[in-house]
Amino acid sequence: KNQVEQSPQSLIILEGKNCTLQCNYTVSPFSNLRWYKQDTGRGPVSLTIMTFSENTKSNGRYTATLDADTKQSSLHITASQLSDSASYICVAANAGNNRKLIWGLGTSLAVNP
Amino acid sequence: KAGVTQTPRYLIKTRGQQVTLSCSPISGHRSVSWYQQTPGQGLQFLFEYFSETQRNKGNFPGRFSGRQFSNSRSEMNVSTLELGDSALYLCASSLKSNYGYTFGSGTRLTVV
Numbered sequence: 224k225n226q227v228e229q230s231p232q233s234l235i236i237l238e239g240k241n242c243t244l245q246c247n248y249t250v251s252p253f254s255n256l257r258w259y260k261q262d263t264g265r266g267p268v269s270l271t272i273m274t275f276s277e278n279t280k281s282n283g284r285y286t287a288t289l290d291a292d293t294k295q296s297s298l299h300i301t302a303s304q305l306s307d308s309a310s311y312i313c314v315a316a317n318a319g320n321n322r323k324l325i326w327g328l329g330t331s332l333a334v335n336p
Numbered sequence: 337k338a339g340v341t342q343t344p345r346y347l348i349k350t351r352g353q354q355v356t357l358s359c360s361p362i363s364g365h366r367s368v369s370w371y372q373q374t375p376g377q378g379l380q381f382l383f384e385y386f387s388e389t390q391r392n393k394g395n396f397p398g399r400f401s402g403r404q405f406s407n408s409r410s411e412m413n414v415s416t417l418e419l420g421d422s423a424l425y426l427c428a429s430s431l432k433s434n435y436g437y438t439f440g441s442g443t444r445l446t447v448v
Contacts, residue, residue, distance in 0.1 A: 266340070266426050266439030267379075312379070322435070323392070328378040 225250045227315050227327035235333045240303055244330045246296040246313030254318035258287050258298050261310045261329070270298070270311075303334045338362065340429050340440035348446045354415040357443045361408050361429030367391075368410040369437070370402060373424040382425075385410055417447045 227248045236242050248256065255274045259267035271280045271287040273296070279288045284301045300307055310329040317323040341360040349355050361368050370382040381394035385404035402412040408429075414421055424444050428437040 264424075264444070265441050266428070267437075268439070269437060272436075324381065326379040326381075 225315075225317060225323070225325045227313055227325050229311075229313050229327040229330050231330060232328075233331040233333070235335060236303055238303060238305055238334055238336050242300050242303060242332065244298045244300075244311050244313075244332070246298070246327060248294050248296070248313070248315040248325065248327075250294075250315040250317055250325050252318040253291065253294075254316040254322060256287075256289050256296050257314040257316065257324075258285070258296075259312045259314060261312060263309070267312055300332075305334050305336060308332060308334045340427060340438050342425075342427050342440035342443050344443060345441065346444045346446075348448060349417050351417055351419060351447055353417050354413065355417060355445060356411055356413045357425055357427075357445075359410045359412075359427030359429075359440060361410070361427075362438055365429035365431055365438075366408055367430045367432065368404055368408065369428045369430075370410070370412050371426040371428065372396075373426055373442070374422075379426070382412065414445075419447050421445065422447045 230245045257272045258270040260270055261267040270282050270285050273280050273289045275291040286299045289296045310331050312329040313327040315325045343358045367386045369384040371379045373379050383402050384392045388404045399415045404410045424442045426439050426442045428439045430436045
């Protein structure tokens with residue numbers, strides 16, 4: 224069954240600290256792995272998209288890694304800011320004809336001053 | 337360049353009524369996808385339209401329908417509303433099907 228699991232479900236960190244969010248996926252055939260940031264009450268915003276041949280991709284203070292062998296991805300946030308408080312959603316894309324997207328439930332991150 | 341525009345932003349309806357939500361994609365984007373988001377379920381795919389044709393459909397009852405116009409604007413309709421239809425409805429547009437999504441801010445629907 225195609226699914227995406229994220230951990231932890233929620234996380235609280237202090238401003239300026241780093242954190243790492245985890246994503247495990249079982250999607251076959253696999254096309255790409257995406258991370259989105261969603262502020263409360265808003266639509267998700269794309270952070271990174273990685274194909275199976277890419278190991279890492281950065282977007283400012285956000286760095287995503289992908290291990291296609293173990294089907295794991297992580298999102299590392301460096302020097303967190305209050306504006307990083309949001310839900311971070313991992314999405315795995317199926318490479319089939321319909322290129323279906325499998326969405327995780329997200330990790331809710333709170334950055335406190 | 338304007339983003340994806342969804343209207344209205346908030347809506348309150350009564351059980352049994354029907355509702356129509358609107359989505360204007362980014363100029364030049366021909367693919368529009370709709371999602372339902374609830375706290376416990378995450379984003380659930382409703383359907384995708386590309387050049388006025390429905391390409392994919394999620395596992396929702398027939399009360400949920402949609403369409404796309406020649407200018408790529410899309411509408412989704414929910415008939416005979418139920419309390420469980422209360423959710424954030426998100427629209428995403430892209431140049432190609434299921435790639436490079438840009439989401440709108442969503443329509444928050446509350447059914448009472």
